[in-house]
Amino acid sequence: MNAPLTTDKMLSRKEGQVGYLTFNNPDKLNAVSLDMWEAAESYLDAFKRDDNIRVVIVTGAGGKAFVSGADISKFGSERSSKEASDRYNEAVDRAYGAFYDFPKPTIAMIRGYCVGGGVGLALACDMRICTEGSKFAVPAAKLSLGYRYSGLKKLVDVVGPSFAKEIFYTARQFTAQExxxxxxxxxxxxxxxxxSYVQNYAETIAGNAPLTVDSVKFIVNEILKDPADRDMAKAEAMVQACFASGDYIEGRKAFMEKRKPKFTGK
Structure with missing residues (x-):
């Protein structure tokens, strides 16, 4: 395990081919401030450029929460004016975009409360795995907060329109089973x-052909876009790259030899 990189309330570390990004503000149930969003984006970019990292696990510290939304105590300094609020919103949008568009698989490992911006962060990840005691909520209607199209679309894409409306209309906490x-x-x-389950899941994904896995992530995300916005040329190029790769040869060879393949991503 490499020594973790730290900046204020964020932690980053690597274990083999798996990167870990931890929101580390447990005293406030991992409520997120502007500097945390910016650090998260920076660390994620480092994982993106690291060819050894094939999967990223996103989680919260302390055992009581994944992320509980924005750090309201910072609003006086971070959202005290329109300019400051615009900067905060842009940083959050960039961070969500960085997670959603991250080219490698991401897993949200959720324990405890996943509220507001925490749900948005989890939705920006490819998969969400939680504990039986986890709670989910978007309390916007209790605070008269407006949610933008992009955030609502991600929720609708995952749960459908009726459940998305229920989550927002009621603003209540939902159980893990719900x-x-x-x-x-x-x-x-x-x-x-x-x-242990999430680590094993991540290692299983990391052991599969990265060109295939990454191409599926890209193409699935393109499917969710409006047809006019889809990059079909890149989608097809990524498929062809799988068949032209050394990994394609290795996969067939390993299958015939009844052994585990050793994929390189090339």
Whole structure:
């Protein structure tokens, strides 16, 4: 394990081919400030450029929350004017975009509260795996907050329009089981099994052909776009790159030899 990189309330580390990004503000249930969003984007960019990293796990520290939304105590300094608020919103939008457009698989490992911006962050990841005691909520209607099209679209893409409306209309907390029933989370696990399960899942993905996995992520995200905005040329190029790769040869050879393939991403 490499020594973790740290900046204020964010932690980053690598374990083999898996990168970990941790929101580290447990005293405030991992509420996120402007500098945390900016650091998250920076660390994610480092994982993007690291060819050894094939999967990233996103989580929160302290065991009580994944992310509980914005750090309201920072609003006086970070959102005290229109200019400051615009900067904050732009940083959040960039961070969400960085997670959503990250070219490698991402897994949100959720324990405890996943609220407001935490739900937005989880939706920006490819998969969401949580504990049985996790709670999910978007309390915008209790605060008269408006949500932009992009954020609502990501929720609708995952849970559908009716559940998206229920989440916002009621502004209540949903259990892990309810979240799974809506399709908001992929798996629900006993608390003591979460980390080992997610680590094994990440290592399983990391052991598969990265050109295939990354191309599927890109193409699925393109499917969710309006047809006019889809980059079909890049999607086709990524498919062809799989067949032209040394990994394609290695995969067939390993299958014939009944051994585990060793993929390089080339």
């Amino acid at each position: 979240a799974q029933g809506m399709g908001l989370v992929n798996r629900v696990l006993p608390d003591g099994e979460l980390e």
